[in-house]
Amino acid sequence: MRVRRRSGIPQVPAEDPDFSRALEAMTAPELRAFVRSVLDELDPDARTAIVDELIARAVKGRGGWKPSRPAQRIVDDATSFAEAACVVGHADPADVSEHLRLGGKAFLAGDHPTARGVFEALLLPISVTDIDLGERELVDEVLMVDAHTCVAQYVASVYTTTPVNQRADAVLRAMDQVRGVSSLLNPIKEMEDVSAGTLPDLGAFLPLWATRLGRFRPAKDEWETDHERWLREAVFRVDGVAGLERIARKTKRPHACLAWCEALADAGRWPEALRAYDAAAALVAKAHWRGQLPRPPAVCQGWP
16 A cells, blocks of 8 residues: 655545445454554654554553553663753754653553653753754654653653652642643643543642642733643632632633633533623623623524
């Protein structure tokens, strides 16, 4: 089978109606053989990306499979490499990608201390540009691994390797240290997305996390900070929509009001959503923010 490349703007073809039926008709060995034949036709970068994604999905599957753990020396190798790169001020993105890939594999294999060591060795100096990879804007431009996934795995490895009573400070510090590589918009969800199972001790962590984030003052303008958004995620996990309503009514911050309304609309709780939108419009201070608080779509769909 040949994979043909087309120049110009890529076109997304309409899906053949028999595609799903063909997938269902194939046996597991036939499908595996097909995947291998497709991989053999791809260029090395595309093949590596697909293999990495396949391994990550297999770890999250119901079978409980995990990849083999890389040797623990990969932490020493990554540290030595990073120290040398800091001396000269730059590194080959391909070499960095290979070290990060091994760190990611250690994470998926459940060896979070090793993964943390590899990620700390490389992501921290890259974030503060002690190591230049030659990118013009984003690190993702030059790496052959997903930088955001690496950051999420790093923060998750900090989470799992830190005692519960120290975890909130450690997670916050880790996210701040790698902000130059990528930022987590919803850290709890994004740590869960890269993990094979649920985060350990999450019930004990969330109140501590919310308390830690609550120490930060909101910005003086009406734009929300990362800490406000992270706090909403934590409160929503603990108290649901009632927690979002409490934040909205207390702070009167536009994004907090919008999050409360959208949570009700997403849950299909239309009567409550209508009342929330009306209440939020009265809470926000400026008229232009009220324009961001339209009635939920159900009204347009004929909800009485």
